[in-house]
Amino acid sequence: MTTFGVTWIYVLILQPFALLQILPFRRFLTAAQKKRLVICWCLLIVLEAHLVTVIVSMAIFPSHQIAYWLLGYLIWVPQFLLAFSFTRRFWAGHIFIAAFRILFSSIIYTFTRAILLMAFPDKLLPSLYFEQILLYGILSLLIFPILLRFFTDTFRHFEMASTRRYWRIITLLPVLLAIESLYLSLLNSQEQVFALLLPRFMLLIVIILLMASIRSGQSEVYRELQVFEKEHELQRQLVSTARYVKMSEESRHRMASIYEKRRHHIDHLLALVSQRDREGALACIEALGAQFSRTKLPQYCKNTLINAALTVYFARAKELAIPVTAAIDLPEELSFSGDLSIVLSNLVENALLASQKQPPAARHIAVMTMCQGDVINVLVKNRFDAPVEFDEEGLPVTHVKGHGIGMKSLSRFCDKYKASVFCQQKDGWFMTYLQVPLLAEASDRSR
Known part of the structure; x- marks a missing residue:
């Protein structure tokens, strides 16, 4: 013994x-x-x-x-x-x-x-x-x-x-x-x-x-x-900005095309009215309205930087035939708009990459934000049925070379602005829930 x-x-x-x-x-x-x-x-x-x-x-x-x-x-x-x-x-x-x-x-x-x-x-x-x-x-x-x-x-x-x-x-x-x-x-x-x-x-x-x-x-x-990760983020911002500028330029060209044909549209509409063709006139007006709508870029939120980032990535989702649900409620002015736009861009891009691995019928991305008191709540989720590995901080882990930078950016954002993040996989959805205190505004200005 x-x-x-x-x-x-x-x-x-x-x-x-x-x-x-x-x-x-x-x-x-x-x-x-x-x-x-x-x-x-x-x-x-x-x-x-x-x-x-x-x-x-x-x-x-x-x-x-x-x-x-x-x-x-x-x-x-x-x-x-x-x-x-x-x-x-x-x-x-x-x-x-x-x-x-x-x-x-x-x-x-x-x-x-x-x-x-x-x-x-x-x-x-x-x-x-x-x-x-x-x-x-x-x-x-x-x-x-x-x-x-x-x-x-x-x-x-x-x-x-x-x-x-x-x-x-x-x-x-x-x-x-x-x-x-x-x-x-x-x-x-x-x-x-x-x-x-x-x-x-x-x-x-x-x-x-x-x-x-x-x-x-x-x-x-x-x-x-x-430094590499920061350069990577800046490069993505530049690419996103360039795409947004290109989309704005295309929108301007579409508007210019309609403006050049304004006399033709007016003459056609007057002819329909003189012929008392009520249905034809309404159809013409609806067609003109649809053309005007196509010239405008989507407005997802009042914040310019974040709206520009989301516009680019949601346009990419549309190209890939991935349905997107967006309900964005953010203040027009945020001192950390740049950092938050990077985080949202990374989360939506990750959702796009994950969605492409799903069958076409099982693809969907949802982005929702809401201001409650002095806290900004952000939820980004996408359909994904494959198992996800999490680290000790609760963030998803990837072993693919060149990936995982977005999650590191999210982790640094949380450290910098005292935000909290929660990731979960449930019922075929992968969800990232982020809470950012608006007090981060004051701490960001003090830096």
Whole structure:
């Protein structure tokens, strides 16, 4: 029973470092995947505790301390494989994290042995194995939040801000260091604890410098990524504006054509009146009215920027034979009209792309906005029956290269204007609901 209790403590103490394999990638997992992962993880813990208890009790090794030490090199493998199976596309990241785990485990292990030998000089290390397990767990818990934050930040934009070539090269550094550390540990760490203190300390400095250099390099990459996304948004604004100008020019030409033929229309109408052809005159007037209507651009809302953006994308929906329902109620003047027009453009464009994947009879887009008190409510929804993957922030995730910028733009908009967003897939509809406080007006002016 004592061995069973110590083993449970031992297995649980190893879990923080094991969780480093999956927690940095949790935002890429669906709710169903997270649930399955938790169940499998708990089953693994129970299975490992029982197997280690059996192996240690069989007295195969000279002492319990050596048994736990050697089993520690193998017990991390099941959780590694489990995390790998759920996020295989991050294989380079998993190897990268595993190498860091080995490095920090080796350093902590050496430090704990040295501390115990100095604290209890009259005792042999094998008799202090339980104290070493506890001390190892304490140091692991202290360093766990630092490593978790580092890895989470490192892989936050993994798919967009990194390349396979980069990770193939950078992953080699901690892997080679880990191999060297394992070699020293297996070779003579049991006999030369104090001799390894200085090399381990130097290794710790090297790891810290390596982590700092990686974060510094990635910060530059992320800044470049933000610049790229901003340029992408500006380019789309320019394209949207150019299309709106073109539509306005076409409208002007249609009006000019009607104006040039005004004498013909008037003569024709007078002839119908003189002939007392009431039905013909009404038909002529209706035809003229229809022609005048075609010269006008749709007016979806009073806000000029947002109306221009919606006009362009709704015209695109009409070209694709996608029905659109629009009920736009927005103030004529908004200090964040430009940013909101970008967000709406992205949402409607995403709806257009998703609608094209639906059968023609199952296509529909609805855009509705409403001002209630000091809050602007925005709802954009479209028919979509395929499953949608969501990240930990509740936003849809895409693994298609070059896509997903629109959702990042939405996330930044929410951060900037203290807005809230909720995405949901229900009854064959994908919906994005956005709430923007009008107090954002004042905060935007203060910037």
